[in-house]
Amino acid sequence: xxxxxxxxxxxxxxxCPLSAPGHVKSIPTGRxxxxxxxxxxxxxxxxxxxxxxxxxxxxxxGNDMRGKLTVLNEQIGLYRKTxxxxxxxxxxxxxxxxxxxxxxxxxxxxxxxxxNAATGYKxxxxxxKAIPLYQKAQDVYESVLEPDDSRLGALxxxxxxxxxxxxxxxxxxxxxxxxxSIMSKQPHGEGEMAITYLNLADCxxxxxxxxxxxxxxxxYLDTAEKxxxxxxxxxxxxxxxxCEKCAPTFGYYGFFMAxxxxxxRAREIYERS
Numbered sequence: 001x002x003x004x005x006x007x008x009x010x011x012x013x014x015x016c017p018l019s020a021p022g023h024v025k026s027i028p029t030g031r032x033x034x035x036x037x038x039x040x041x042x043x044x045x046x047x048x049x050x051x052x053x054x055x056x057x058x059x060x061x062g063n064d065m066r067g068k069l070t071v072l073n074e075q076i077g078l079y080r081k082t083x084x085x086x087x088x089x090x091x092x093x094x095x096x097x098x099x100x101x102x103x104x105x106x107x108x109x110x111x112x113x114x115x116n117a118a119t120g121y122k123x124x125x126x127x128x129k130a131i132p133l134y135q136k137a138q139d140v141y142e143s144v145l146e147p148d149d150s151r152l153g154a155l156x157x158x159x160x161x162x163x164x165x166x167x168x169x170x171x172x173x174x175x176x177x178x179x180x181s182i183m184s185k186q187p188h189g190e191g192e193m194a195i196t197y198l199n200l201a202d203c204x205x206x207x208x209x210x211x212x213x214x215x216x217x218x219x220y221l222d223t224a225e226k227x228x229x230x231x232x233x234x235x236x237x238x239x240x241x242x243c244e245k246c247a248p249t250f251g252y253y254g255f256f257m258a259x260x261x262x263x264x265r266a267r268e269i270y271e272r273s
Contacts, residue, residue, distance in 0.1 A: 026066075127162045197224040201221055
């Protein structure tokens with residue numbers, strides 16, 4: 001049987017088997033991600049989704065399974081951001097099947113895929129499913145990455161949030177502190193540190209209650225605000241995303257001026273993009 005050649009009209013529902021024979025035609029993953037970042041910097045999620053669908057089909061048609069895995073990982077993050085639960089879970093299943101089929105045991109790629117899968121589950125209130133995946137990712141990352149690698153910091157932060165959702169507050173606090181230690185050593189790591197301090201505020205509030213935790217929470221929020229206002233922090237798309245993400249937390253705890261400041265800053269950056 002000859003291999004089916006997909007036409008553009010087939011791209012919405014591509015069908016290229018994993019075991020398809022023939023030459024591998026690699027997709028330009030660097031350019032794919034750069035273009036995706038451009039769409040995300042403008043909050044253009046519809047274009048981002050079309051972009052990833054197109055390159056998923058190209059990877060399948062070219063038998064580029066590593067490229068396909070890269071696209072699947074990006075799709076998990078996009079579906080998480082856009083609240084598409086079923087699409088996210090379906091993509092997680094496909095990515096996890098593929099990463100093991102490719103024999104990527106104890107690699108950064110496996111760790112990254114595990115983290116993306118776990119974060120996808122956590123985003124849709126499935127923390128119990130997420131934690132074992134985070135733990136496996138921790139084993140992989142700690143064995144293959146340098147101790148101060150920023151990817152470890154991101155893992156600890158996300159893993160801590162899953163522990164918070166399951167009321168394991170002490171474990172969450174330990175991981176947040178480990179994340180802060182790593183992020184403090186990164187160039188322009190202030191944005192990620194600010195997110196972590198806001199997460200610590202939420203952790204304290206949930207653990208102790210709003211009244212008992214008020215002083216601790218205020219201290220964490222003051223620190224987060226100063227970090228986001230760091231003078232040499234680039235005011236780019238990533239900073240806009242961080243400000244947009246942080247603003248509601250400031251408002252929740254009564255820091256209304258900070259909430260307004262960071263929401264307006266995010267909007268201004270997006271409008272310039």
